Each structure stands twice: as C-alpha cells, then as structure tokens.
Amino acid sequence: MPDTAEPLHEHSTRAPAPRTPSTSDGETSRARDCVELRVHGVSGGQAEELLDVEPAMRVGGDRLAGFFRWRRKPDTETLPGMRREIFAWGNLTSGASSRAFWLLLMPFMMLNVAYWMRPGRMDDGQTGTRRVANIAYGAGVRLLALSLTMLIVLAAAGVGMDLVAWQCGGLGEECVRARPWLAFLASASSPLSAPGWSLLVGAVLPAAVVVVLWRLSRRTAADYEVVTGPVPPRHSEDAPLSHPDFWRNSEIMARLRSAHIAIAVSTVAALLLLPPLLHDLGGRGAPLPGSPGLWTAGAVLAGLLALVALLSTVSVLVPGKDARWNARADRLCRVLRDTILGLTAVIAVYTVWPRPGWVVEGRLPGSGTMLNSLFAVQGTLVVILLVAALVLFAVDRPHRHTAMRGLAGPSTAALGTLLGGAFSAALVYQGSLWLSGCGSMDAPEADCLALSPPTAYSWLQLAFAFQAIIVLIVVVVLALWLRGAVRAQLPKVTALYSRSVRDRRTWDIARSRAMGRMTEALPKILGALLLPVVPLVGLALYSIVTGRLVAGPMDAPMAVAGGFQGVAQDALDAMVAMGSLLGGAALVALVWIGRSAYRDRPTRQAVGAVWDVGTFWPRAAHPLAPPSYAERAVPQLTARVRRMAGENTGVVLSGHSQGSVLAAATVWQLPEECADRVSLITHGSPLDRLYSRYFPAYFGPVAFTDLNGRVASWRNLWRVTDAIAGPVRRSGPDGEEVVVPTVEPLPDPRSYDAPPGEARRPEILGHSDYTGDPAYAEAMWQVMPAGRPSGAPVPETYQGP
Structure with a gap:
C-alpha cells in the first residue's frame, strides 16, 4: 500500500516553541479585531466544552486523574484578545433520539453518496463521450436509488401481503390454530378472510412504511430549509462547490x-x-x-x-x-x-x-416475478455505472490520487444495493420463520405452517454468508498487515526519539503510526466487500439472457449445486442457514443500537458520527435518505462570516476533521470581497486524504488551488498517527503539486518521556486535540487576517460570551 501518510520531513521530538504575540497596542488591537470561529468534527460536543468556558481546567495529569485550577480569561483565548466562537452543528445529526433509527436508511445514504463520487469534472458545456458518460452515471445512480425504494417496499409487502394475508390467511383454520391473533384474517367466519379484503389488510404494512418515509423526508426538508444571502459567491468551474445554488436542493x-x-x-x-x-x-x-x-x-x-x-x-x-x-x-x-x-x-x-x-393458492401472484425482475434491473444498472465510470476516468483524467481508478462510486452503489437487499431478505426470511414456527425453511418441523418466502431471497442469504466469510478474511489480512507495518515503523521511531526498540513505548508509537496508514487500505477493503455482488449480478444477467424470470425456479442451494450431492449440498445448505442467522442477528443489532441510542446520548452521538461522514452531500439521488446537514450548516456559516467580514472584522475559520470540510465549503460560498478578511486553519482534515480521492469531481489539487486564492492565508495541521488527516496538495504554477503549509506533520507524542512535573508520559493523540498543540497557536498567529484600523471600536454584536 502507498505510504502517503508519511511525513514529508521528520523532525525532532522537541516541541517547537509557539511564536509569542507582541503586546504592543497595535498588534493587540489587531487580535481584538479578529474572531476565531471553530467548527468541530464528527459527533460534536457540548458548546461549553468546545468553548473552554468551564470554570475549572486541567493543568496536569490525564482524564482519569489530573490537577485542576480555576480558569482565567487568558486560558480561554488562543491568542490574547482574540474572541472565540463555536459553530456547534452536532444536533443536526446526533441530537434527536429518533435519528438513531436512521441506521435502517444506510443503503439509501450509500446510494446518495455514490452519486457524488463520479470521477469526471462537472464543468458546463460538456459534449460528446463525456456528456453521454456523465448522463449515464447520474441516471444510473438515480434509477438504482429508485429500485432500492421499490425493494424496501417489496420486503414490507412480502411480510404483510404475502406471508400474513395471502399464505397464512389461505391456510384457514391451520393458521388460526398456530397464530390465534390472525383469526380475523384466516377464520372462515371473518368477513376479512376473503382474498381481496385480506390483501387490503396486509397492504397496511407496506403502506405504513411508505407514509413514514414520506413524512420523515418532508419534515427534515422543512427543518433544514434556509435562505440564501444577498451577494452570491464567485463561481468557478475549478470549484463546483462555489456554485451559488449548490446547497439549494x-x-x-x-x-x-x-x-x-x-x-x-x-x-x-x-x-x-x-x-x-x-x-x-x-x-x-x-x-x-x-x-x-x-x-x-x-x-x-x-x-x-x-x-x-x-x-x-x-x-x-x-x-x-x-x-x-x-x-x-x-x-x-x-x-x-x-x-x-x-x-x-x-x-x-x-x-x-x-x-x-376465488381461493388462495401458493405464493402471492406477481411478487416473485417483480422481485426477480428488480434484481435483474439492479444488476444491469450496476454494469452501466461501471462502464460510465471507466469512460469518465479515461476521458476526463482526474488527478492521480483518485481512488480505485474512478470505480469507488459504482462500488459504493453496488454495496449499498447489496446491503438493502440483505436487509430485505433478513426481514422477510426471519418474518417467515417467526410466523411459521419452523426452525428452518430447509428442514421444516412437522407442526409448523407451510409458508414459503420468494426463493430469490435465499440467494441474498447465501451472499450474506459469503460476506461474513469475506469480512473474517479481511480482518485476518489487516491484522497481519498491521503486524508487518508496526515492525516497519520501529526503525523510524527509534531514530526519531533515539530510544531502544525493546521499550514498550516504542512499540506503542510504532503501532499508532502504522494505524495512521490504515486508511490507504480502504479501496482494497471496498473491493473485497463487493465480491458477493459478482455471483448475484451474474445470476441477474443470466436470467435476462435466458428469459427465466419466474417466481422461484428452484432453491438457491439446488441452483448452485446442480447435480452435486453429499458434502457440497450440505455445505451450501449450511451457508444459507448461516446467512439467515446472520441476517436476523443484524436486524436485532440494529434495533438494539437504535433503542440504546434513543435512551443514551453518548451512544446517540456515536451513531450520529456515521451520518456526519455520510450525509454531507445533498440528497440529489435518494430523497428518502437521511438529510444533509451541510445544506443548513454551510449557509449558516456563510451568513455569519459574511456579516463579520462586512463589518471589517477578521475571521479565522478553524475546522477540525469533518468541520474542515464545512469550513472549506463555507469559503467557496463567500463573496469575493471577503477574501482579505478571512483565513483558514484545517486540522485533522480529510480534505485531501478522503474527499479528494473519493470525490474527485468536487475536491482535488485544482479545487484546493481555487480555495487557497479565496482566503488571506491557509494552514493545515496533521499527524502521522492520524488515520483521517494528511497533507493537502494543491496545483502549483507549473502544474506540479505543492503542499498547503504547514508541510511538516505535528510530532505525536510531543515527547517520549514524561514532561517535568508529570508522572505519566504524554498520550498519543492521533486524530484528537489539535487545538491544544503549541503549533495551533503558532498557526493562528500566522494566518490572523488584518481587521479594521487599530483603535476602531469593536462591534458588540460579535463579542464572545
């Protein structure tokens, strides 16, 4: 794997002394004319904690046992006299308890993310092959998203209309004896036992799913609605996020x-x-x-x-x-x-x-054919996406750091579709087991109901089992790779800190540095997780070619094994059973996580962290996916910064992790006259390492060059031990790539041994606590924009708390 997370220059373990600001009247007034506006990263935090306004602060020790004193006003300022503001956006994703159940909408979210992962440029005036490939990619993702909505509804209908209303209701008194609560549908004396009325009652379940999704989408759209500013930004084709209507979706x-x-x-x-x-x-x-x-x-x-x-x-x-x-x-x-x-x-x-x-016989007519046809269409759409992405990558030639040679988008779409199918299969298959009282569909017990879900779901159960095996293999391979990577880092750590390789501390630092490179394995992991898609797509295409789109030609194990008997057949039966068990366990786990998140805020914040990464983009492909927090956060940040800059107040936008992406998106939306009053600090930023590689149409060296020209100054802080962050590369004057300062990574840990007055060695920070590093204050002083002339009054509107 490429070692892109390695520092460009190694340096000593001694922490660089931060530049001490002058206390002259002019420079102090300059600091007072500036605002440090921090934007936090994933999972958020309490505003008081982010502002550092608690009455007590830790001056020694760690989180388990430390020394505290009363906080003074200078303790809450990065630079003397500079006010600090926090934009806390965590409640947009992890605040409300009900949002924990957005886990069930993860397949929708993945399809929406895949829409923005196209490998081609988004400039206007496209013609020829580029235009055709771009249209095919966007249309393919949207149709795939539409098919996923249909798949979820078919799963709900498979339980309510097929298993409950049609099959169980058709069994009459046998169903009543096994499930007395269904007597209103199955008993011959009930007026609802007629096939038509029974179907209508069973349709309540899929109809309820549709109503809930519709209501949730409409409500979140109203909550996230904002107004646009009076002055539009300067739009550049090099930076698609600078389009005035980008966040108006x-x-x-x-x-x-x-x-x-x-x-x-x-x-x-x-x-x-x-x-x-x-x-x-x-x-x-x-x-x-x-x-x-x-x-x-x-x-x-x-x-x-x-x-x-x-x-x-x-x-x-x-x-x-x-x-x-x-x-x-x-x-x-x-x-x-x-x-x-x-x-x-x-x-x-x-x-x-x-x-x-009119009597009921067999499975619900039409349900199996619709399901098989839908799988065939999804397989065809995935192939179209793959071809379109390959053409775009070949014609458009995005930057050389693009992940998976442009195939990350189709891979994410295919994985989201597979996940949606697995959820659907688990719901129907486990519903049939519970309703029938059978221990297994392959070996039913004598006294259980003879219910039969569509056999297409057994293919997904088999894929689920394959997926579990692949995950285990991936975990083993990553563990072996990490072991080798740790050993490879040992010489660097011993040279950097001049310590023995036998010390456990040396191994801990080497392991953290190796963990910081784990992100480079994401393309290979994504490719491995897609292996179960290959047989499913092959089956769908084979069905199209041969015309064998029937409700259930044969059970999945028999279809795979063919004439083989004995061990092969038993192994396939066991894998289908294992896939069923894993699917049921996945549903139980989702319900448990949702319930825990509903009651517990830390768990809810952890769940919300998933959406912090996956719901940055507007819902341009799947409107029923979780809402995009950036559609509200970016306009709010833009309006705040524009007003402060308009009143001649300098603004230092400081974004950590996902907050750095919001900060960059905000800069692209600012009017041109704000450029000399706004500076940018990104720390622990995934702008280059993740967004540039997986969203090359919107981020990359060319876009970062445009971003650099829209601010007075820009500094980027990162660590080798940080698996998310890295250097940000932009295009130089001659087309070569240059790195946004600061070039050198921050040392982590700051010192090998315990500092004076402490009994414990400094912890390895990785992705956290960049603002506490001395280099942060140094970077703040370097980027601080010039505000209004010295001695000018400070508007009370922007006084900190």
Whole structure:
C-alpha cells in the first residue's frame, strides 16, 4: 500500500516553541479585531466544552486523574484578545433520539453518496463521450436509488401481503390454530378472510412504511430549509462547490420525493391488482365467462398504473439545472404522485369486489416475478455505472490520487444495493420463520405452517454468508498487515526519539503510526466487500439472457449445486442457514443500537458520527435518505462570516476533521470581497486524504488551488498517527503539486518521556486535540487576517460570551 501518510520531513521530538504575540497596542488591537470561529468534527460536543468556558481546567495529569485550577480569561483565548466562537452543528445529526433509527436508511445514504463520487469534472458545456458518460452515471445512480425504494417496499409487502394475508390467511383454520391473533384474517367466519379484503389488510404494512418515509423526508426538508444571502459567491468551474445554488436542493429533492413515493405506492397497488386480475382472466390469460366488465376494468387499471409508473420513473432522469424547467417537472411529479394515489384507491375497490370461488393458492401472484425482475434491473444498472465510470476516468483524467481508478462510486452503489437487499431478505426470511414456527425453511418441523418466502431471497442469504466469510478474511489480512507495518515503523521511531526498540513505548508509537496508514487500505477493503455482488449480478444477467424470470425456479442451494450431492449440498445448505442467522442477528443489532441510542446520548452521538461522514452531500439521488446537514450548516456559516467580514472584522475559520470540510465549503460560498478578511486553519482534515480521492469531481489539487486564492492565508495541521488527516496538495504554477503549509506533520507524542512535573508520559493523540498543540497557536498567529484600523471600536454584536 502507498505510504502517503508519511511525513514529508521528520523532525525532532522537541516541541517547537509557539511564536509569542507582541503586546504592543497595535498588534493587540489587531487580535481584538479578529474572531476565531471553530467548527468541530464528527459527533460534536457540548458548546461549553468546545468553548473552554468551564470554570475549572486541567493543568496536569490525564482524564482519569489530573490537577485542576480555576480558569482565567487568558486560558480561554488562543491568542490574547482574540474572541472565540463555536459553530456547534452536532444536533443536526446526533441530537434527536429518533435519528438513531436512521441506521435502517444506510443503503439509501450509500446510494446518495455514490452519486457524488463520479470521477469526471462537472464543468458546463460538456459534449460528446463525456456528456453521454456523465448522463449515464447520474441516471444510473438515480434509477438504482429508485429500485432500492421499490425493494424496501417489496420486503414490507412480502411480510404483510404475502406471508400474513395471502399464505397464512389461505391456510384457514391451520393458521388460526398456530397464530390465534390472525383469526380475523384466516377464520372462515371473518368477513376479512376473503382474498381481496385480506390483501387490503396486509397492504397496511407496506403502506405504513411508505407514509413514514414520506413524512420523515418532508419534515427534515422543512427543518433544514434556509435562505440564501444577498451577494452570491464567485463561481468557478475549478470549484463546483462555489456554485451559488449548490446547497439549494429543495426543489430537486421535492421532485425526486414525489417520484419515489409514486413508485412505492404503485408497487403496493400492483400487488393488490395482479391477484384479482389473474383470477378474472382465469389464470391463463383468457377471461372467465360471465365477467367481461370486471376483467376489462382490471386490464384498464393495469394499463393506467403501468403508464403513470413509467412516467414517474422517467421523471427522476430530468436534470434540475434550469429553475423554470425544474419547477415544471416538480409540478408534473406531484400530479403523477397524486394520480397514483387515486388509482390505488380505485384498485382497492377492484380488489375487494366480490368474486365467488376465488381461493388462495401458493405464493402471492406477481411478487416473485417483480422481485426477480428488480434484481435483474439492479444488476444491469450496476454494469452501466461501471462502464460510465471507466469512460469518465479515461476521458476526463482526474488527478492521480483518485481512488480505485474512478470505480469507488459504482462500488459504493453496488454495496449499498447489496446491503438493502440483505436487509430485505433478513426481514422477510426471519418474518417467515417467526410466523411459521419452523426452525428452518430447509428442514421444516412437522407442526409448523407451510409458508414459503420468494426463493430469490435465499440467494441474498447465501451472499450474506459469503460476506461474513469475506469480512473474517479481511480482518485476518489487516491484522497481519498491521503486524508487518508496526515492525516497519520501529526503525523510524527509534531514530526519531533515539530510544531502544525493546521499550514498550516504542512499540506503542510504532503501532499508532502504522494505524495512521490504515486508511490507504480502504479501496482494497471496498473491493473485497463487493465480491458477493459478482455471483448475484451474474445470476441477474443470466436470467435476462435466458428469459427465466419466474417466481422461484428452484432453491438457491439446488441452483448452485446442480447435480452435486453429499458434502457440497450440505455445505451450501449450511451457508444459507448461516446467512439467515446472520441476517436476523443484524436486524436485532440494529434495533438494539437504535433503542440504546434513543435512551443514551453518548451512544446517540456515536451513531450520529456515521451520518456526519455520510450525509454531507445533498440528497440529489435518494430523497428518502437521511438529510444533509451541510445544506443548513454551510449557509449558516456563510451568513455569519459574511456579516463579520462586512463589518471589517477578521475571521479565522478553524475546522477540525469533518468541520474542515464545512469550513472549506463555507469559503467557496463567500463573496469575493471577503477574501482579505478571512483565513483558514484545517486540522485533522480529510480534505485531501478522503474527499479528494473519493470525490474527485468536487475536491482535488485544482479545487484546493481555487480555495487557497479565496482566503488571506491557509494552514493545515496533521499527524502521522492520524488515520483521517494528511497533507493537502494543491496545483502549483507549473502544474506540479505543492503542499498547503504547514508541510511538516505535528510530532505525536510531543515527547517520549514524561514532561517535568508529570508522572505519566504524554498520550498519543492521533486524530484528537489539535487545538491544544503549541503549533495551533503558532498557526493562528500566522494566518490572523488584518481587521479594521487599530483603535476602531469593536462591534458588540460579535463579542464572545
């Protein structure tokens, strides 16, 4: 693996003495005319803690046992006289208890992230192959996201409509004896036991899922809505995040939400319509005698439903750059959504229409075919994404640090789709086991209900088992690699600190430095996790070529093993059973984590940290994904900094970790006249090491060069032991790459031995506590912009607390 996290220059263990600010009246006034605006990283924190305004401060020891004294005013200032503000945005992702259950929406989030991972540039005026590949990539991700919504609804319908209403209800008294609480659906004396009414009751579950997703998306859109500033930023094609409307995504998201809700509702409507329509047609395509009006009405409803669903699918492909065109498309999508809602109501009446002699047999008609067809479409879309990404990488030639040669986006989309399928399979498969009372679908017990989920889910259970084996192999390989990396770091640590290799401290530092390089393994890990997708995509493409898109041709173990018997068959059966068990355990774990996060704030913050990384981008692909906090955070930061700079107050934007990404996005949104009054400090920043590599269309050396020209000064602090941060590379005058100062990484730990007055050695900080490092104060003094003339009054609006 490339050693990109290594320092460009090693240095001694002695901490550099920070430059002591002069106390002359002019320089003190300059400091007082500046504000240090800190933006925290993932999982947030309390505002008081971030501001360092607690009455007591630790002056020695550590978090377990330390020495404290009353805090003085100078203790809360990085530089004398410079006010400090904190932008605390953690509650946008980890504040409300209910947001812990966003874990279930992780597949949606991954599809949305994949949309922004395209390897091509986003400049205007694209033509030819570039334009075709860009359109294919965006359309492929949006259609894949739409298919994922349909997959989740099919899973809910598989439990409510297929297993409960159709199969269990069709078993009659046998179902009543096993599950007495279902007597209102299965008992012959119940008016709801008729197939049509039973289906309508079973549709409540998928309908509830649709309503919850719809309501959640609409509510978060209202909570995150902001207004734009009066002065737009200077837009540059080198920096797509400088577009004035980049963080105004409400109209596009509303249009996509209408389309997704329309497809979700049409999925439920199709499952309500197909069983009675097939009955009216006699099951073989010929109408039953004596019911011409009924089957004709059903055929008309089917045609209308297919037409409106097709238009809703096409609507997600409409580009949203032109405001007027986007507004018209939004109105059209709302009309299509409302039309499908009306059609569903009519289909419900058609479904419950009395049909003498209509009896339930087998699985729910149409559900297996829809599921198999959906998997085939998803496999085709993944192939389209792979081809589009390869073309974009070859034609556009993004910077040389791009991860996976441009295939990170399609890989993330495929992994999100696989995860959504695994969640769906676990839900249906475990639901069938619980409802039937069987220990296993492959070896049912004598007294359990004969329920049969779609056999396509068994393929996903098999993939889940393969995934578990791959994860174990990856963990073993990483452990072996880490062991070798630690040994490789030992000579560097001994040379750097002039200490013996036998000291445990030397090994601890070497291990931390090796851990700091673990991020370089992400592309290989992502590629390994995608291996189960290969047989699934192959199966889907084979189904398309051969036309064998039937509800359930055979069980997955039999399909794989073919004529092999004995050990091979037993092994495949065991893997399917293991996949079922792991899927159920994953669902239980998600529920447990959600419940713990609901009650416990630290757990909720840990869960929220996942969204801090994954929900930075606007919902341009999947509108039902967790909301983008940056859509609110960046405009808020921009408005605050613009006002301070407009009143001649210098601003030092200080961003840690994910906060540095928000700070950079804020600078790109500032008007041009703010450039000489705003400076930037990034510490522990993933701008280059993660965002530049995985989002090359929006971050990279060219974009960082543009960012550097929009601020008075920029310093970047990082450590070799930090697995997230690294040097930030920008393009030089001759096209070569140069590093944003500071070039050298910060020493970690600051000293090998315990400092005077302490009994413990300094801890290895890694990704944390950059603001406590002496180099931070030095960088603050170096970037401090000139404010208003000395002696000018300080506006009380911006006085710190």
